[in-house]
Amino acid sequence: MGARAIDTCQAMAGQPVGPGLVGMARALALVESASPVELRERGCAILVSCQGLAWAECLYLDGSGRWLGSDRADARLACDDFRHPYAHAIRQGKPLRLGLAEARSRLDHPDFQAQVSALPGVLQLDVRPLRALDGEREWLGTLAVAGEPSVLAGLGEDPEFVAFESLLCRLWAGLSRHQGERHREARLRQSLAQLNDGARRQALAERLAEDLLGASPAMQTLRSQVIRAAETGLAVLLQGETGTGKDRVARAIHRFSARADGPFMAINCAAIPEALLESELFGHAKGAFSGADQAREGLISQADGGTLFLDEIGDMPLPLQAKLLRVLESGRYRPLGASEERHADLRLVAATHQPLRERIRDQCFRADLYYRLGQFPLSLPTLRERREDIAQLAEAFAVDFCSREGRDELGITPAALRQLRERDYPGNVRELKNLIDYACAMTRPGDDIEPMALPGLTEAEDSDRQEGTEGSGGQSVESASQVHDLRRALRDYEADLIRQRLLLFGGNRALAAESLGLPKRTLAHKCRQLELDAK
Numbered sequence: 001m002g003a004r005a006i007d008t009c010q011a012m013a014g015q016p017v018g019p020g021l022v023g024m025a026r027a028l029a030l031v032e033s034a035s036p037v038e039l040r041e042r043g044c045a046i047l048v049s050c051q052g053l054a055w056a057e058c059l060y061l062d063g064s065g066r067w068l069g070s071d072r073a074d075a076r077l078a079c080d081d082f083r084h085p086y087a088h089a090i091r092q093g094k095p096l097r098l099g100l101a102e103a104r105s106r107l108d109h110p111d112f113q114a115q116v117s118a119l120p121g122v123l124q125l126d127v128r129p130l131r132a133l134d135g136e137r138e139w140l141g142t143l144a145v146a147g148e149p150s151v152l153a154g155l156g157e158d159p160e161f162v163a164f165e166s167l168l169c170r171l172w173a174g175l176s177r178h179q180g181e182r183h184r185e186a187r188l189r190q191s192l193a194q195l196n197d198g199a200r201r202q203a204l205a206e207r208l209a210e211d212l213l214g215a216s217p218a219m220q221t222l223r224s225q226v227i228r229a230a231e232t233g234l235a236v237l238l239q240g241e242t243g244t245g246k247d248r249v250a251r252a253i254h255r256f257s258a259r260a261d262g263p264f265m266a267i268n269c270a271a272i273p274e275a276l277l278e279s280e281l282f283g284h285a286k287g288a289f290s291g292a293d294q295a296r297e298g299l300i301s302q303a304d305g306g307t308l309f310l311d312e313i314g315d316m317p318l319p320l321q322a323k324l325l326r327v328l329e330s331g332r333y334r335p336l337g338a339s340e341e342r343h344a345d346l347r348l349v350a351a352t353h354q355p356l357r358e359r360i361r362d363q364c365f366r367a368d369l370y371y372r373l374g375q376f377p378l379s380l381p382t383l384r385e386r387r388e389d390i391a392q393l394a395e396a397f398a399v400d401f402c403s404r405e406g407r408d409e410l411g412i413t414p415a416a417l418r419q420l421r422e423r424d425y426p427g428n429v430r431e432l433k434n435l436i437d438y439a440c441a442m443t444r445p446g447d448d449i450e451p452m453a454l455p456g457l458t459e460a461e462d463s464d465r466q467e468g469t470e471g472s473g474g475q476s477v478e479s480a481s482q483v484h485d486l487r488r489a490l491r492d493y494e495a496d497l498i499r500q501r502l503l504l505f506g507g508n509r510a511l512a513a514e515s516l517g518l519p520k521r522t523l524a525h526k527c528r529q530l531e532l533d534a535k
């Protein structure tokens, strides 16, 4: 705190040098202050060391002009509280002198009492209101000094003290203004940065809207959360009913993140038989188990530098959950049968449609993994909660279908749109997409989608629909007399049934499996065997 200048000033005070030089050293010490706080500290230190005073303190007037504050303590002394001498000096606008013993007995403000409690009662106290001496003449605060009556006697008239006080006020006002400007500039810079940040995020959210369709408030919130999640390296847990777009969101998080140039690896924990899942994820060494003739990289290693998406995490077996937790916490893992541990740097995005808290209660899911996975939890809205998005989604899916199938674009009649809006969609967006694909297939080129093209809405299918059904998703099973290969016919029947059930439940494998009395894994296995798209 300008110790050198103050030392010089102290040294000079005891030396046979001219008063001008002493004054210059004091002025220099003040001028070198970088802030009002430093200036007040230096000013008081100089007064005590060079002017023979016992104590000095500056109080500053706060921005509201209602109270005085101290740099040394948490004291706040209100300007209209006359239990301390500063209120009197400020109100009268002129210096005040009183004996300390008297001040202590008459003025019982606790902060004032604490300030002067260590000083001998024989001393006198001078309180001087300070104002800026430039054009504005604003109040700055007060200077309080205590000293022997003989020292204080001529203080107010001492030209050196007067010059010192005036320099102090000038510098104080200048530094305060400068500091105010700096604060204003900093606030401006901060709000500009926030504005730029807001505009940048808005632009990203608009780009994302091309992929995650929907103008509903729920989708707008989701998109901005996806952008925020992508900006961090936190593990993301996506929770939402089947078909709400968890897979799509996971890919978007990767694409909008700093890891976008790295790999994106995805696995559905429910679709892989338990015995295979560990080696799929962690990889295995050569000879780790019978049939492992080659070492194989797991998805964790392949996702190094990128993102690993674990879909249906709720179905992950408990022993693997422990291993996954270790990867998340330390990045370390050991491939099956390997002697060495390995390291991977990845961001994990996990998804589930199951209430994981219930799985924890049933002791099927580790609570510690749940909390580690959910560093950035994201909830996806159901389609029922955002019916206003149905028309936009349906039209986009119709456009997709036509471009995939190389057909001319077709529209959707208002009546069909109304019906689409009234449905319940347990399979959410996937169900809507399947419905539109089906309706597109059922609609003649050049026509628009009519209500009767929507499955499950018409009682008697018209002849057009009968025609369309053949060769589309719903092939009929050969009649009994035409069966020449029982195994093939049973296989076709099974495939047809599963396909219809998946269509009925909007692709929700859990509901489809339940309705057929099958475990979900078995259905997933059959879908692979029968080459049905399980999604």
Ligand SMILES: Nc1ncnc2c1ncn2[C@@H]1O[C@H](COP(=O)(O)OP(=O)(O)OP(=O)(O)O)[C@@H](O)[C@H]1O
Pocket (backbone or CB within 6 Å): 211, 212, 213, 214, 240, 241, 242, 243, 244, 245, 246, 247, 248, 249, 311, 352, 353, 429, 430, 433, 507, 508, 509, 535
């Ligand atoms: N907001 C959206 N905009 C466009 N298409 C979407 C949107 N949400 C989902 N989809 C589409 O709906 C289908 C289902 O989405 P997705 O596979 O991401 O759902 P999911 O929640 O992962 O389902 P599951 O839980 O069954 O795995 C996909 O074809 C996907 O492209």
